Amino acid sequence: MKSELRLWLRLLTCTNMIEAELRRRLREKFNTTLPRFDLLAALDRAPEGLSLGEISGRMMVSNGNITGLAARLEAEGLVARRTEPHDRRVVRLTLTEAGAAAFAEQSAAHAGWVAEIFSALPPHEREALHRLLGRTKSALTEALEGEEA
Amino acid sequence: MKSELRLWLRLLTCTNMIEAELRRRLREKFNTTLPRFDLLAALDRAPEGLSLGEISGRMMVSNGNITGLAARLEAEGLVARRTEPHDRRVVRLTLTEAGAAAFAEQSAAHAGWVAEIFSALPPHEREALHRLLGRTKSALTEALEGEEA
DNA sequence: CCGAAATGCTTTAAGCTTCAAGCATGTCAA
DNA sequence: TTGACATGCTTGAAGCTTAAAGCATTTCGG
Numbered sequence: 066m067k068s069e070l071r072l073w074l075r076l077l078t079c080t081n082m083i084e085a086e087l088r089r090r091l092r093e094k095f096n097t098t099l100p101r102f103d104l105l106a107a108l109d110r111a112p113e114g115l116s117l118g119e120i121s122g123r124m125m126v127s128n129g130n131i132t133g134l135a136a137r138l139e140a141e142g143l144v145a146r147r148t149e150p151h152d153r154r155v156v157r158l159t160l161t162e163a164g165a166a167a168f169a170e171q172s173a174a175h176a177g178w179v180a181e182i183f184s185a186l187p188p189h190e191r192e193a194l195h196r197l198l199g200r201t202k203s204a205l206t207e208a209l210e211g212e213e214a
Numbered sequence: 215m216k217s218e219l220r221l222w223l224r225l226l227t228c229t230n231m232i233e234a235e236l237r238r239r240l241r242e243k244f245n246t247t248l249p250r251f252d253l254l255a256a257l258d259r260a261p262e263g264l265s266l267g268e269i270s271g272r273m274m275v276s277n278g279n280i281t282g283l284a285a286r287l288e289a290e291g292l293v294a295r296r297t298e299p300h301d302r303r304v305v306r307l308t309l310t311e312a313g314a315a316a317f318a319e320q321s322a323a324h325a326g327w328v329a330e331i332f333s334a335l336p337p338h339e340r341e342a343l344h345r346l347l348g349r350t351k352s353a354l355t356e357a358l359e360g361e362e363a
Numbered sequence: 364c365c366g367a368a369a370t371g372c373t374t375t376a377a378g379c380t381t382c383a384a385g386c387a388t389g390t391c392a393a
Numbered sequence: 394t395t396g397a398c399a400t401g402c403t404t405g406a407a408g409c410t411t412a413a414a415g416c417a418t419t420t421c422g423g
Contacts, residue, residue, distance in 0.1 A: 129411075191218070303387065
């Protein structure tokens with residue numbers, strides 16, 4: 066098997082292991098999911114709120130995806146939807162107080178989990194990995210962007 | 215923000231970029247999906263076929279997931295299901311000729327895509343990344359296994 | 364102004380995924 | 394032998410995800 070394939074499978078395995086653990090804990094401790102958490106995180110970084118389109122761009126998922134996710138979070142009282150007065154096509158989402166409080170709690174736990182998960186890797190290897198992934202990301206952007214024409 | 219969190223987000227971004235590209239190409243070139251491809255790959259490595267339980271273990275997904283996936287692949291004529299005579303609870307899946315042929319084609323293309331995607335990263339960095347991810351995987355296994363008790 | 368194009372969101376159909384409950388079959392101990 | 398437990402798979406409810414079609418609104422050229 067090609068070495069690139071082995072590299073890819075290893076990258077995928079590591080990511081999946083961590084992601085599965087984070088999903089499991091979000092579910093277990095907060096009865097929530099990663100997409101919900103990610104959406105709250107996006108809103109938390111934007112005090113003025115975000116349009117659905119801005120959110121789908123930041124989360125790199127489709128448009129229609131956010132419609133449903135936002136509907137569920139609204140039903141849970143964590144976000145508020147309101148139509149932009151100046152452009153009535155736009156729906157702006159903001160965190161409610163309850164949403165901000167829930168995210169604060171979840172976010173702190175999440176950061177702790179990630180730190181815990183990586184704690185078994187020595188600091189200098191964490192740094193080396195971070196650096197290499199930075200290079201990889203640049204290389205990917207380059208490799209995957211030129212072809213779209 | 216904690217350095218572990220930045221490392222995790224970078225790891226996630228790299229993996230997601232590659233995975234999205236592979237999904238896109240599988241869809242575009244072969245009108246198939248990553249789970250289908252992964253299931254065929256598992257069967258391709260097992261000439262005698264595999265039980266649904268063995269497959270869900272190898273793919274690290276739930277049991278019920280495979281039931282549906284296998285049903286769709288069977289409907290497409292790529293895999294054959296048959297009940298084990300010695301234990302009639304067990305369903306054994308094998309590749310059909312059409313399935314083996316389809317997978318051979320897809321697999322070759324997939325390996326090429328992965329090589330292409332990583333081609334923008336210099337070989338010595340690919341090797342370093344592979345090595346570090348190996349260490350990471352071991353560390354993760356250690357960090358995520360002790361706690362289950 | 365008015366029609367055409369663009370933009371933002373929603374809906375729909377299909378598939379992937381999980382968990383929990385349920386069914387069929389097999390195993391084992393009393 | 395038979396009842397209890399274990400094992401393997403399926404089903405059902407819910408949520409996530411996409412692509413494509415559709416609707417409402419805005420923008421812009423004429």
